[in-house]
Amino acid sequence: MSNKPTPRVRVPANAKKDEIIEIKTLISHEMESGQRRSADGKTIPRKIIHTFTAAFNGKVFFEATWHPSVSANPYQSMFFRASQSGEFAFSWKDDDGSVYESKAKLTVA
Amino acid sequence: MAQRAAQTRRETLIAGMASFAAAAIAPSLAFADAAAVEAEIKKLYGDKKAEAGKIKLDVPQIAENGLVVPINVEVESPMTAADHVKSVHVFADGNPLPGIVSYKFTPESGRAAASARMRLAQTQNIVCIAEMADGKLFTAKSEVKVTIGGCGG
Amino acid sequence: MVSRREFIQAGLAGSALLAGSGLGSIGRLAAQQRLSEAELLRFEPLGNVTLIHVTDLHAQLVPIYFREPSINLGVGEAKGLVPHITGKDFLSHYKIPAGSPMAYALTSEDFAALARNYGRMGGFDRIARVVKSIRAERGDRCLLLDGGDTWTNSWTSLQTKAADVVEAMNLLKPDAMTGHWEFTLGADRVKEITDSLAFPFLAQNVRESEFEDRVFEPQKMFERGGVKVAVIGQAYPYTGIANPRWMFPKWTFSLKDDDVQKEVDAARAAGAQLVVLLSHNGFDIDRKMAGRVKGIDVILTAHTHDALPEAVQVGKTLLVATGSHGKFVSRLDLDVDKSGVKGFRYRLIPIFSDAITPDAEMAALVKKVRAPFEADLGRVLGKTDGLLYRRGNFQGSLDDVFTDAMLQVRDAEIALSPGVRWGASLIPGQDITFEDVTNACAMTYPNCYRTSMKGSQLKAILEDIGDNIFNPDPYAQGGGDMVRLGGLTFTVDPYQTSGRRISNLKLARNGQALDAGRDYTVAGWASINQGTEGPPIWDVVSTYLQQKKVITPRPLDAVKVVGAG
Numbered sequence: 111m112s113n114k115p116t117p118r119v120r121v122p123a124n125a126k127k128d129e130i131i132e133i134k135t136l137i138s139h140e141m142e143s144g145q146r147r148s149a150d151g152k153t154i155p156r157k158i159i160h161t162f163t164a165a166f167n168g169k170v171f172f173e174a175t176w177h178p179s180v181s182a183n184p185y186q187s188m189f190f191r192a193s194q195s196g197e198f199a200f201s202w203k204d205d206d207g208s209v210y211e212s213k214a215k216l217t218v219a
Numbered sequence: 220m221a222q223r224a225a226q227t228r229r230e231t232l233i234a235g236m237a238s239f240a241a242a243a244i245a246p247s248l249a250f251a252d253a254a255a256v257e258a259e260i261k262k263l264y265g266d267k268k269a270e271a272g273k274i275k276l277d278v279p280q281i282a283e284n285g286l287v288v289p290i291n292v293e294v295e296s297p298m299t300a301a302d303h304v305k306s307v308h309v310f311a312d313g314n315p316l317p318g319i320v321s322y323k324f325t326p327e328s329g330r331a332a333a334s335a336r337m338r339l340a341q342t343q344n345i346v347c348i349a350e351m352a353d354g355k356l357f358t359a360k361s362e363v364k365v366t367i368g369g370c371g372g
Numbered sequence: 373m374v375s376r377r378e379f380i381q382a383g384l385a386g387s388a389l390l391a392g393s394g395l396g397s398i399g400r401l402a403a404q405q406r407l408s409e410a411e412l413l414r415f416e417p418l419g420n421v422t423l424i425h426v427t428d429l430h431a432q433l434v435p436i437y438f439r440e441p442s443i444n445l446g447v448g449e450a451k452g453l454v455p456h457i458t459g460k461d462f463l464s465h466y467k468i469p470a471g472s473p474m475a476y477a478l479t480s481e482d483f484a485a486l487a488r489n490y491g492r493m494g495g496f497d498r499i500a501r502v503v504k505s506i507r508a509e510r511g512d513r514c515l516l517l518d519g520g521d522t523w524t525n526s527w528t529s530l531q532t533k534a535a536d537v538v539e540a541m542n543l544l545k546p547d548a549m550t551g552h553w554e555f556t557l558g559a560d561r562v563k564e565i566t567d568s569l570a571f572p573f574l575a576q577n578v579r580e581s582e583f584e585d586r587v588f589e590p591q592k593m594f595e596r597g598g599v600k601v602a603v604i605g606q607a608y609p610y611t612g613i614a615n616p617r618w619m620f621p622k623w624t625f626s627l628k629d630d631d632v633q634k635e636v637d638a639a640r641a642a643g644a645q646l647v648v649l650l651s652h653n654g655f656d657i658d659r660k661m662a663g664r665v666k667g668i669d670v671i672l673t674a675h676t677h678d679a680l681p682e683a684v685q686v687g688k689t690l691l692v693a694t695g696s697h698g699k700f701v702s703r704l705d706l707d708v709d710k711s712g713v714k715g716f717r718y719r720l721i722p723i724f725s726d727a728i729t730p731d732a733e734m735a736a737l738v739k740k741v742r743a744p745f746e747a748d749l750g751r752v753l754g755k756t757d758g759l760l761y762r763r764g765n766f767q768g769s770l771d772d773v774f775t776d777a778m779l780q781v782r783d784a785e786i787a788l789s790p791g792v793r794w795g796a797s798l799i800p801g802q803d804i805t806f807e808d809v810t811n812a813c814a815m816t817y818p819n820c821y822r823t824s825m826k827g828s829q830l831k832a833i834l835e836d837i838g839d840n841i842f843n844p845d846p847y848a849q850g851g852g853d854m855v856r857l858g859g860l861t862f863t864v865d866p867y868q869t870s871g872r873r874i875s876n877l878k879l880a881r882n883g884q885a886l887d888a889g890r891d892y893t894v895a896g897w898a899s900i901n902q903g904t905e906g907p908p909i910w911d912v913v914s915t916y917l918q919q920k921k922v923i924t925p926r927p928l929d930a931v932k933v934v935g936a937g
Contacts, residue, residue: 120583130329134583143338145315171327174335177318179311181287181336185582188322191298191329280847283612283624287581342870364848367836368613369790369900 115139115159117212119200124217125192133164134187137202137210143178159210161203162186166216167196192218251317256310256346259317263308269348269356274307276359278345285339285365290319293332294349294357298324304331306350313343339365407473407490407727413505418717419707420597421646422510424503426546427519427674428696428794430553431529431537433738435492435725436796436811438697440679441764442480443933445866448844450656455678455693466681477699477722478679484759487799490724494698496540496738497730498723502701503544504731510705513597518549519674519694520607520652523565524556525794527810527910528745533557536741538565543737548574548592552608552615552652552675556816559620574605574650576635581624591635599646599708602639604668606632606651608675610850616817618902627657627847629664636667646708648672655693656846662686669713670704677763677793683718690716697796699723749807754917756804758925761797762812765841766864766933767856769925770795770812774909775858777916778895782822782906785879786830787858788896791837791851804923809913813897818908820897828888831877834862838873842866857930860886865935880930 120134137159144156156178164172172188190198195218202210260269277291294304303326309319324331331349342364349357446456457465459481468474476486477493507514522541523534534557541549548571554562566573566588576590591604608614609627632649639647649668651658654675662671663686671691679695683704690713694702700720707715742749760770767775771789778787795812798804825833833855840850854864863876877886886892897909917923 136582143315166327169327171325172333173323174333175321176335177320178316179314179319179338181338185334185336187334189328189330189332191327193327277628277630279626280845281610281613281627281850283610283626284617289624364839364843366613366840366850367833369837369851369898 113138115202115204115208115210117200117202117210119198119212119214121198121214121216123215124219127192127194127218129192130189131192132187132189133198134185135162135164135200135212136183136185138183139202139204141176141178141180141182141184145178157205159184159202159204163201164188164190165199165201166190167194168199192216194218250313250315250340251311253312253344255317256312259310260308260346260348264348264350264356267356269358271358273357274347274349274359276345276347276361278361278363280362281364281366282339285341287336288339288363289334289336290345291332291334292322292347293330296331296351298326298329298331300326301352303328303352304349305352307331307333307347309345309347311337311339311343311345313341314339319345339363341365407724409501409728412721412724412727413502415703415705415719416717417510418705418715420513421599421601421706421708422506422514422596423648423670423672423692423702423704423706424506424514424516425519425672425692425694425702425704426499426516426522426544426698427652427672427694428521428677429494429496429537429698430521430696430794431524431526431534431814432494432697432796432811433496433526433528433536433540433742435495435498435723436697437487437492437799438494438699439480439483439759439761439763439797440478443765444678445765445842445933446656447842447866448846450659450846454680454684455655455676468681473722473724474681477724478681480761483761483797484799491726493725494723495725495730496544496698497732497735498725498728499698499701500544500731500734501728502721502723506703515548515594515596515601515603515648516544516546517603517648517650517672518546519650519672520549520551521553521674521696521794522549522551524553524816525811525814527749527807527814528742530810530814530816531745532741533561534565538569539741540734540737542570543734546571547594548572548603548605548650550574550605550607550650550652552611555607555611555620555623556615557619558816559623562620572605574603575607576604576631577609577626577628578607579624579626581622584624587623591639593639593642593644597708600643601646601648602642602644603648603650604632604635604639606649606653608652608654609657614851616900616902619816627653629661632661632665632668636665640667645710646670646706646713654846654849655691656849658691659684659686660846662689662691670706672702679720681720683716688713690718692718694720696794749805751806752803753806753809753914754804754921754923756798756800756802756923756925758800758923759797760804760923760925762795763793763797763853765791765853765866766931767854767928769928770797771856772858772925772928773916773923774813774913775856777913778820778897778909779858780919781912781915782820782895784822784859784893784895786825786860786892786894788833788894789856789858790898791841791853791855792898793852804917806910806914809917810910813909813913815898817899817904818897818910819899819904819906820895820909820912821899821904821906822893822895824891825894826888827877827886827890827892830860830886830892830894831874831888834874834877835871838864838866839870842873843870854931861930861932863932863934866933867935876932
């Protein structure tokens with residue numbers, strides 16, 4: 111679990127103009143809640159991804175704030191109205207300051 | 220990953236049939252309650268009233284796995300510049316902390332709908348509140364049962 | 373529409389003859405002479421589609437005794453409704469004469485005596501005979517549908533990883549199936565089998581857990597008798613709770629009206645004139661779903677093992693309940709035209725093994741698959757003086773054998789045995805063989821653990837399981853009957869709310885109240901936790917039976933039920 115979190119995104123490569131498409135994302139991450147104790151009784155410090163953003167051509171269209179109750183390997187789906195061709199940028203912000211990113215192109219016919 | 224989840228669970232489990240999801244949480248920590256959820260909502264919106272309706276809150280009636288409970292929220296809205304859902308906040312009244320997720324939507328979202336997965340320590344209510352572009356609030360609530368399971372059928 | 377009751381009564385005319393001679397006093401030979409195959413199969417055909425339903429066979433290839441429950445309480449909206457009426461109330465509800473073949477097949481009344489007259493029920497060779505006979509009569513109008521819980525819970529199935537049952541079912545040629553206990557073979561084995569089947573395994577509510585991709589086909593369209601028939605599969609929605617999720621960790625199950633509605637709408641859009649839900653939800657969930665999902669014509673129910681001699685109508689939806697263990701085959705004839713179902717005729721066909729001729733081809737196959745295990749299966753471990761059975765909301769006499777065995781062989785203070793609905797019965801005087809034991813416990817997670825639990829944990833477990841059975845909302849119910857207990861007595865009020873049903877917990881040996889803070893040594897089996905250690909339960913029970921030699925069932929007074937009136 112010390113591996114670098116890896117995002118996976120499922121987004122259609124093509125869409126018709128004004129089609130509403132579903133985007134599904136997953137990222138490998140333990141989402142340590144800060145609520146658990148280790149065998150020696152010490153509280154395991156919180157380390158979660160706290161923010162997820164989805165942007166298209168540089169403009170954020172969806173943002174999620176995640177609290178410690180979000181499951182490990184967090185999943186997030188959302189929708190997007192396809193208006194023009196361009197590029198999605200998804201980002202996940204970790205408590206430790208890391209930012210994980212994934213990009214995907216969309217062609218609108 | 221499923222392997223690891225099982226492992227973590229097993230370490231903390233009561234042997235035999237029992238497998239309280241709550242056991243994964245340090246026992247001395249307090250749990251939130253309905254009042255804590257109300258307080259969170261009050262922090263956001265003061266005394267402003269929320270109406271029932273518009274929100275479709277889709278959670279299982281019994282959680283298959285307390286560590287991974289799917290939650291889908293959809294708010295009815297045309298999602299235009301003038302009339303759209305601005306935000307949705309989701310709370311639980313039986314976890315150590317009341318917050319689950321908060322979403323910000325835009326007209327480009329097309330649909331004010333999103334799915335995520337959450338941990339639930341015990342049987343409890345999920346409460347969500349949606350704020351529309353005109354400032355109106357809507358709310359919905361649903362109980363999820365977290366069970367020890369077993370005993371086949 | 374033809375009245376179902378009139379038809380059932382006509383079909384049972386022969387049985388009325390038996391009633392006058394008193395409960396069980398008629399001789400076996402005389403009883404069998406009155407039970408002719410022709411009478412059992414008699415059916416005035418109707419319409420252009422015939423649905424044949426088998427379900428919850430639990431891998432019982434050969435005929436068995438199976439006593440229906442005497443206690444099967446309904447809660448919430450189901451209170452007082454079928455299938456939650458039993459015994460004499462059931463007989464009077466359906467106007468079935470006491471002592472008749474259908475009284476024996478459908479209730480617990482006078483079971484041991486009637487079992488001597490009417491004999492064992494079920495058997496794949498008899499089922500094959502009935503299915504072939506219906507197919508011979510109805511030709512291309514037939515659809516044979518298997519509701520699941522087919523592949524597991526016999527010794528031969530366990531030893532062959534269900535290859536025996538799968539081979540036998542392939543010979544029966546179902547058109548589709550769905551499942552529940554099948555998943556306890558593990559995801560890889562389930563996929564291996566389903567990929568090899570000549571018919572689809574349908575399950576619209578099983579998805580891969582990461583991106584929610586489908587694992588199985590959700591539905592299939594058939595054309596029968598010129599009618600487009602859509603069959604939608606609904607696996608047991610709480611498989612991941614009731615059974616070990618670690619055996620299928622990448623699959624997730626759900627119970628969602630919206631998802632079923634989408635499938636129904638898709639079927640209608642594709643031209644379906646008849647929409648069938650091949651369901652393993654359990655009867656009460658199906659009854660609720662029938663009222664919430666629009667456009668299902670027929671729900672073939674399963675899971676809860678209910679056998680009902682008439683179809684139940686909820687709005688325009690017909691619910692069929694075919695029982696379990698091969699005791700029955702359902703035949704539902706439907707008259708369907710472009711505008712939908714115009715009429716139906718239904719019969720729950722009882723599979724009296726002494727009256728129905730075995731199908732030779734299936735009999736040979738069953739013999740072949742059992743041959744390598746015959747020595748084990750036939751091994752006599754003891755004998756019973758009385759009737760041994762499990763099915764019912766609370767502890768049965770067969771459960772006492774299991775909990776007593778665990779207390780003694782595992783040297784425990786308290787024993788827990790799962791309230792599964794399967795497990796054949798034994799009649800007084802019967803030898804108890806290894807096959808009889810394994811028919812009540814053959815499963816892929818059989819380890820009999822021995823552990824320590826606090827009194828408070830035991831109470832919490834009982835309350836949790838109690839809510840899974842008696843929650844007034846069927847969608848919030850999961851699993852089987854109440855957990856069986858050894859060494860502990862209690863009072864249960866099914867109509868109380870969660871956490872308040874169980875009281876008066878006492879140790880059976882001394883009447884002392886269960887101490888919430890004390891640790892007790894507890895033995896149990898069928899834990900859903902991975903890595904559970906201990907000998908397989910059949911070894912524990914075999915050891916006990918060999919020591920005990922003769923089982924004399926005692927009164928079942930460990931559980932006191934209150935508030936049920």
